């Protein structure tokens with residue numbers, strides 16, 4: 001039976017999350033420890049979901065029914081062993097799909113995080129009844145939602161594209177409205193609601209309108225990532241780097257300057273031979289309240305599957321499980337991963353550019369054959 005370390009029950013006041021304080025950013029570890037360190041653990045707590053979005057990063061793993069999870073005591077013991085732990089993320093499926101999962105896993109994990117002074121994030125579509133999120137809100141730092149729509153009809157088309165049966169428009173509209181209402185209520189309850197939009201074939205010309213709706217919902221942060229067609233979303237059309245650059249520039253031209261904008265997994269690097277890439281990065285650096293997060297996958301974060309105990313270096317790529325929490329400490333799995341040739345192949349660092357290398361999927365997609373270890377930032 002897991003017993004919480006009594007010292008951990010002391011709650012430490014934590015500084016607010018701001019563009020200058022993002023504990024999910026892996027570069028901070030490099031500065032602090034001189035090497036990558038495991039500071040972030042993500043749990044996949046369910047494979048159930050009430051939606052079937054066309055772009056879902058884990059769509060292949062979604063099921064209609066699921067088995068037993070590993071005991072909570074094992075998860076918390078493994079977290080206790082992570083010496084430099086700073087953040088915990090909870091993902092799915094829709095993590096709040098089952099109220100039992102909320103009560104028996106999510107709330108205790110979040111309480112653990114609070115007691116240890118660790119920041120937390122939940123990835124949710126927030127389309128279920130607010131009562132479920134009300135249980136979570138008192139212990140949660142960041143509610144991360146997806147928002148890629150300009151209307152309820154968009155939501156209907158994108159959110160159920162892969163459901164295998166037709167979902168009535170009225171049902172989708174109800175969920176869309178509930179999502180907006182829940183996001184507002186969570187912000188009012190003091191949770192940082194961060195809405196993520198993907199730049200893809202559907203959204204790349206609509207980003208300013210999406211941004212405006214996110215602002216109207218009361219979200220504190222707009223997170224923007226390109227969508228890379230892989231796995232479940234592998235059949236979706238890819239857009240060019242030029243179209244991505246234009247979409248980012250369009251957003252910067254029209255955004256609300258008060259809102260924190262966080263860009264991530266961009267396929268642009270300061271060592272690029274393409275001057276347009278470097279100019280866009282320079283602009284992103286100059287803009288107030290805009291941050292570009294380095295890729296956390298395998299740099300400061302591991303993902304743990306709560307059903308099998310398997311540990312992954314990313315939550316969606318094709319790299320197989322790298323260990324299992326039933327057999328090994330997370331810090332040990334992470335050390336082994338850092339020595340792996342794949343990890344080494346993207347382990348570059350240009351301090352002047354505040355960059356610690358490309359995401360593995362991005363490298364495969366756009367930079368096959370490029371040896372980043374021989375590249376340097378051009379500033």
Ligand code: SF4
Nearest residue numbers: 271348349350355357
């Ligand atoms: S850290 Fe790597 S990807 Fe980033 S600018 Fe330097 S060489 Fe390029």
